[in-house]
Amino acid sequence: MVNNKFVLPVIIACSLGPLSASAQPSYGSKVIGNYRFPDTLYSLMEEGIKIPVYLINNGTVSEKEKAAGNRYVRIGTVTLFVDGNKLGLREVEVQESGNGIRLSKEMSTLLQGIDNKKFNDQMQIPVKPGTAFQLDQKKMRLLLTLSQDDYGVQLRPREVDIDAPESDDLSGTFTYNLGAYHTRSGYGSNWTSGYLNARSWTSMGASHLLIDGSGYVNKDSHETQMNAIMLERDYQGMRYAAGLLSGWAMQSVASVSGISGGEVYGVSVGNQANSRKRDNTLSLTPIVLYFPSSGEARIRRDGQLIGIQRFDVGNHELDTSQLPYGIYTVEIEVVNGGRTVSRNIYTVNKPFSNNISQSLRWQLWGGVYNRDKAIINVEKYRKHKKSDDNTYYYDYDTHHKDTMSLVGASFGKRSGMLDWSASTYMMREQMVGEFWGSLNLSSYMSLNSQSMAASDGTWRANYGANMRLPWNIGSVWYTHEKLSSGRFLDLYENNGNTWGATFNLPSFGLPSAGNLSLTRQEDKAYHYKRYQVDFSQGIYAGRYGSARLRLGLSRYEYLNDEEKDRYVMLDFSIPIGNTVSVGVTHNRDSGTALNVNASRQFDGDYLKSASANIAKAFSSNEGQRDISGGGSVNFDTPWNSNILSVQSGTSKGWNATLTSSGSLGWSKEAFAAGRGTESAGVIVDTGLQGDDALTLKLNGRKEKLKGGKTWVSLPAYQNYDLEVMNSETGTESYDIGSNARRHITVYPGNTVVMKPSVKKIVTLFGRLVDEHGQPIGATQIKNHVGITRTEQDGRFVIDVDKNNPILSIATPDDSLCELRLDIESNRGALWLGDITCDKGNYVWQETNGMMERDNEKAIRS
Known part of the structure; x- marks a missing residue:
């Protein structure tokens, strides 16, 4: 096969051209269809020549861009050959990686099948209905027009x-x-x-003992x-572990709040692995855009332009790693040459701290659970039965252990807007199931729930909601928790709720807006209530620092007792790493007090x-x-x-x-x-x-x-x-x-x-002179970490290893002069002044073509 990368264009430009119906072939050329080929080119084509393959950008390309050559995008090469007065193609090579264009699997398969196919009477080779190769005889290249379905898209991996x-x-x-x-x-x-x-x-590669x-x-x-x-091995998305874990540490395996205290001897296996990373900078749902020709995507959120990305022809995934976190809608314009090709609404789904995968995560685990024996305190139980029939109180026998079998499984997945994880396990004959879920309704609203149910009568129901207020004025949240214990799981009951809110208040011309937060917490099982109000407002920000006012009020109620606290603080921040706070606090026990706090950061x-x-x-x-x-x-x-x-x-x-x-x-x-x-x-x-x-x-x-x-x-x-x-x-x-x-x-x-490899160096400045004090120019000076040549006035600059401070100087008589310098106490740079080579500094001479040591012992200054 002949490589005609440089010769072929010249032959084409000089010899090729379309023939009219009445044209007669000239001497030294052959005609195939409507094309005339000189004998030289024809003989090359009998062996096969490589020509480029271009995609045609249609639809949105202006006449100006066509003239500039932007209508065509090169995607590979093909071998053009002649056989029996017929043109044919073979060896189609598509180069997708270099230009950002990716073809669909179907189209790639069809192109690979173009082997030894001949052009028809219309000088085309059909690939599929509506798509065919055609030859550009003027520039000797192959052209191909594709539809949107013929392009593929390379999605960024969410898990790696x-x-x-x-x-x-x-x-x-x-x-x-x-x-x-x-x-x-x-x-x-x-x-x-x-x-x-x-x-x-203690590790050996990916396996370790903790x-x-x-x-x-x-x-x-x-x-x-x-x-x-x-013992644990977490590698390529699979985790295997065996050994002992405390009841507290079992929470790292799965959501198993029914296991408290004691220890577990067992094994676990599953794909809930740390070695498989999820890229949470990308939207969970890919945004794929089609570009009929090279252009740019303009991204707007709430009418504001937040990003511009440029792509070539084909289907492409938007790079959402550049966009803010959250769940929100964006409007995306596909623009080419100032013209809007398309405009559509898409949803970006980027939870900030979400480790849940769109593929199912699972883990199987089990073994033996050993805990302190729990005994129901009958007196407390009977007393509490008057108000709650589902609560049990336990005493613990630390001298006797309760040993039981344990087997369980845990799962987790992201399903649309729902993140969920679940665990089910059996301790002896008792079954326990736990579920956690978070529903992201929009960028402003999310709901979450955590529940547990066991065959001994224990159950938990926790739920909550978070709402971000519009125009960034604040947020509101609410949670409710209730747990009722049974006769087997030794868990503390609770029955309470918490609500809170934060507000960004108008600044009224002050340096920053005021922040107000409200919180209320209550637990009916333990008979307490807490209330807290905090307010802060920036009152000064300038060259001398900043000042901020903080106010707070809290109240704590327990049974028939009540306690109130109050504080007023004025914080000063000085722009040298210092902060000073002065304020007044008050509570029932300590009374009213003046407080002064000061802190300093150091480098x-x-x-x-x-x-x-x-x-x-x-x-x-x-x-x-x-x-x-x-x-x-x-x-x-x-x-x-x-x-x-x-x-x-x-x-x-x-x-x-x-x-x-x-x-x-x-x-x-x-x-x-x-x-x-x-x-x-x-x-x-x-x-x-x-x-x-x-x-x-x-x-x-x-x-x-x-x-x-x-x-x-x-x-x-x-x-x-x-x-x-x-x-x-x-x-x-x-x-x-x-x-x-x-x-x-x-x-x-x-x-x-x-x-x-680290060597401490000193940069030396000096001037090389002869025995008469005259400068010596164009002379090489080197150290094993630096090399230089002197200027015409003898001046030089060179880096020298501080631990081996020797300068080797070449001399006109092919001798070598070595100078040892005393620079131990110097740092960074040193001016040497004038230096010269005395006779005692020559360590060898070249005589009659032989290297011989100087008889005189080298004296080094």
């Missing part, structure tokens, strides 16, 4: 499996979170309480609890923020002093994050609280500790020392790297792009070579080690 793990080597992570407080009362008594939660993940435990210390007791010992590596508060009581029903206060500080170390707070009250007592969290990662290559409590991470080993600092760019955000090894804690089941680069604020400069960039995928327990 993450990549395989970085490696299958053994590695692990460990995280902890602890908190403790010590209280000393004004009466001399004191007590201490605290907790510690620790988690360990060990999760907690410890609790109170005044007179201490207790430990194992939350999980579980340092260790100290993050500090705050202090002081209160002056004017009247109080209790307490031994009228001034109280305290402070807190948020600080980091290279290994963890901490918050320390000390407060005093109106009595002579005080209280101190400390919280701390941190993590570490390990592998066969390295070990490091740091801040963060995620289940995976990366160790960046730069080989630097002390306070030397670099920057790690991680998916666009920047992390500081300090010293030799830095541990960066990362959420699992994610992809990350890493790049080690120079710090923007550091005084040192570094040459960062190989292994500075990396793309990784981490699963729980994965610790990835990144070892970039």
